[in-house]
Amino acid sequence: MNKKRPVNLDLMTVRFPITAITSILHRISGVILFFCIPILLYFLSCSLSDQISYDAISAVFESFPIKLLNFLILSALIYHFVAGIRHLIMDVGIGETKMGGKLGAKVMLFMSILLIVILGVWLWVL
């Protein structure tokens, strides 16, 4: 074997195109959401069954671990949502060029990060 062939094991310099990263994140967020359906249904059931259990679940939502859990689930949802909308826009035929794709991926990533920050502010600051 040619010992001089280039090797690149430094993960920080392996470059994936941004569109590959946003696309795999869309898939991962979708699978995470699938596993979160029972959690969300459980919270919905607590919040709707009666006043007492509504008050109880509201108090649970204020505890740090559950707030963090909600933050993570909703972040996955925000990302999947924004990436999904971008997907639908591209299905209609907008931004399908390579450059358009990269720009769209950047805009989409920026939008999701912005919305996730707003979510964090809403949960912890307001």
Added chain:
Amino acid sequence: MGSVRNITSYSGNGLRDWLVQRVSAIILAVYILTLVAFMICHQNLTYGDWSTLFSNLFFKIFTVIALFSLILHAWVGIWTVLTDYVKPTWLRGLIEIAVIISLIGYFIWGVEILWNIQGVLF
């Protein structure tokens, strides 16, 4: 060509799956935006606001439609992911059955939640 069918896809038809995935995504998006708008309009949401919303017949129907879209969307999505990564047919089949049973259970559970709302005690 017409005879190439995959019995484990949602509808046995890739194009129809694709369409189901899009239509259900749009319904879910509209539903989620409706909930977000409701929460923005009701800062400090009370049980009264929340249970009144879900007791409204139109919103109930909308919620059932959204739940149904959710299970179709999740099924087509998870099916695609499984087809990509789980190669042994028996294992994929097994996971698919578990996913279908869970999703049907979630749908029934969701409908049951909607029909068990206690009104506000005035």
